[in-house]
Amino acid sequence: xxxxxxxxxxxxxxxxxxxxxxxxxxxxxxxxxxxxxxxxxxxxxxxxxxxxxxxxxxxxxxxxxxxxxxxxxxxxxxxxxxxxxxxxxxxxxxxxxxxxxxxxxxxxxxxxxxxxxxxxxxxxxxxxxxxxxxxxxxxxxxxxxxxxxxxxxxxxxxxxxxxxxxxxxxxxxxxxxxxxxxxxxxxxxxxxx
Numbered sequence: 001x002x003x004x005x006x007x008x009x010x011x012x013x014x015x016x017x018x019x020x021x022x023x024x025x026x027x028x029x030x031x032x033x034x035x036x037x038x039x040x041x042x043x044x045x046x047x048x049x050x051x052x053x054x055x056x057x058x059x060x061x062x063x064x065x066x067x068x069x070x071x072x073x074x075x076x077x078x079x080x081x082x083x084x085x086x087x088x089x090x091x092x093x094x095x096x097x098x099x100x101x102x103x104x105x106x107x108x109x110x111x112x113x114x115x116x117x118x119x120x121x122x123x124x125x126x127x128x129x130x131x132x133x134x135x136x137x138x139x140x141x142x143x144x145x146x147x148x149x150x151x152x153x154x155x156x157x158x159x160x161x162x163x164x165x166x167x168x169x170x171x172x173x174x175x176x177x178x179x180x181x182x183x184x185x186x187x188x189x190x191x192x193x
Contacts, residue, residue, distance in 0.1 A: 001150055001151065001152055001153070001163050002016070002152070002153060002155050002156060002157045002160070003152060003153070003154065003155065003156050004156045004157060004158065005162050005163055005164065006157045006159070006160030006161055006162055006163070007133055007136065007160070007161050007162070007163050008133060008160055008161040009157055009159070009160045009161070010159050010160050010161070012133075012161070013160075016153065016155045016157070017153055019153075019155070020153045020154055020155070020181075020183045020184050020185045021183065021185075022181050022182060022183035022185065024181050024182065025151075025181045025183065025185050026059055026060060027059075028179060028181070028187065029060060029151075030059060030060055030062075030063055032128070032149060033060065033063035033064065033067065033128065034063050035125060035126060035128075036063075036067050036125055036126055036127065036128035037067075037068070037122075037124035037125030037126060037127065038067065038068050038069070038070050038106075038119065038124075038125075038127050038128070039064075039067040039068070039069050039070070039127075039128050039130065040069075040070045040071075040072065040108075040116075040119070040127050040128065040129045040130075041069070041070075041071060041072070041129065041130055041131050041132055041135060042071070042072050042073070042131070042132030042134060042135030043071055043072070043073035043075070043078070043132075044132055045130070045131035045132035045135065046069065046071045046073075046078070046102075046105065048131075049064065049102075049131070050102040050105075053065050053099075053102070054099035054102055062098070065098040065099050065101060065102070066098040066101065067101065067128070068101055068104075068105075068106070069101055069102060069104075069105035069106065070105065070106045070107075070108050070119065070127075071105050071106070071107055071108065072108045072109070072112065072115065072135060073107060073108075073109055074109055075107070075109065076107070076109065077107065078105060078107065112138055112139065112142060113142045113144060116139070116142060116144045117144065120144070126146075126147075129145070133161035133162075133163075136163060137162070137163065137164070137165055137166040138166060140163065140164055140166065140167060140171075141166040141167055141168060143171070143192075145192075146191065146192070147176075147189060147190070147191050148173065148188075148189065148190040148191075149187060149188075149189050150163075150187065150188045150189075150190070151185060151186075151187050152185065152186045152187070152188060153184070153185050154183075154184035154185065154186075171192065172192070172193035173190035173191065173192060173193055174190060174191050174192070174193045175188060175189070175190055176189050176190065176191050177189040
């Protein structure tokens with residue numbers, strides 16, 4: 001997010017994030033990703049990521065492709081072919097041997113809070129929510145987030161898609177850790193107070 005609390009520009013622009021990327025930040029992010037048992041996201045983010053990560057040789061591709069996905073959508077199924085993606089190819093021919101997790105993504109199409117509660121009751125590692133402004137805003141509004149890992153980039157956007165615009169009331173948080181990277185990015189890890 002930007003210093004002023006936006007996760008993207010007003011039209012979804014995110015190119016500003018690349019200016020403060022660093023190897024140490026990527027290593028921290030990869031470690032965070034590997035700690036996840038499931039990667040949860042909205043459908044727009046899912047389709048964007050499914051068209052990128054299976055083909056990527058970026059250092060983050062391995063965890064992004066390996067972690068099982070849960071997609072929150074009002075639909076009964078994901079239509080990869082309509083988005084120009086070949087589900088069979090995701091299992092067989094893409095760069096990553098773990099790309100099948102995109103084609104095998106689980107769908108959560110019920111009430112957001114109830115679906116999150118069900119996922120949290122399952123054994124295993126933590127859930128990692130990432131991406132989709134509307135999804136993240138709605139998720140924060142449920143009050144079910146156990147930990148926020150906010151990666152704050154050294155930029156002020158002035159306007160854009162805010163992270164916390166749907167909260168029904170203020171949420172008190174406790175800072176439990178912070179990490180600063182040489183490129184100017186800072187990670188603040190908060191838990192509900």
